[in-house]
Amino acid sequence: GAVVSQHPSWVICKSGTSVKIECRSLDFQATTMFWYRQFPKQSLMLMATSNEGSKATYEQGVEKDKFLINHASLTLSTLTVTSAHPEDSSFYICSAPRGAGGPGNNEQFFGPGTRLTVL
């Protein structure tokens, strides 16, 4: 099956610093990638949709100036948590759908996640 990677798998940073998380589709091109956030023992919540060549679309309540998304190529999207604070500590997961949609074409492949801890 298709593979999506994330880097780093975990990161610890000081409050006030910025952290960049990469999401790569390794064997297919993804014009769209999704970024999710998961708090401990909770479900995944969609943060934003990353679109190659255009601005990301953020879900309601997600600060676009704090969570910067750049979809630099058809295989790479990055999420930068700017001026991180302890409340930003979470598990961040990206996914990339392969195919143009429609029956049998919509399969999303998830990265393994990045655990961010802000001290």
Next chain:
Amino acid sequence: AQSVTQPDIHITVSEGASLELRCNYSYGATPYLFWYVQSPGQGLQLLLKYFSGDTLVQGIKGFEAEFKRSQSSFNLRKPSVHWSDAAEYFCAVASGNTPLVFGKGTRLSVIA
């Protein structure tokens, strides 16, 4: 708007017993339905999915799920649970190329 309900937050079963995890969805058209499993600190692994056709879907690790349109349900089943099945299970719904909407998850514990 699409939504997914997993009524059971936590289920405990004995090893070797059968398992059923419930999932109900709300969506206007025929949805694409998924079950994922997440081990502690890990990403998501797709167990199975339903797009169309046969309403009984077979997945990996011996899991299956049945789509019942009349009940808006997509329950996950396994005839005999193994200790390694202990994990968090998420039901999800999507349409076309949209992002997945996840249920809150059901934590499965397996006892000897």
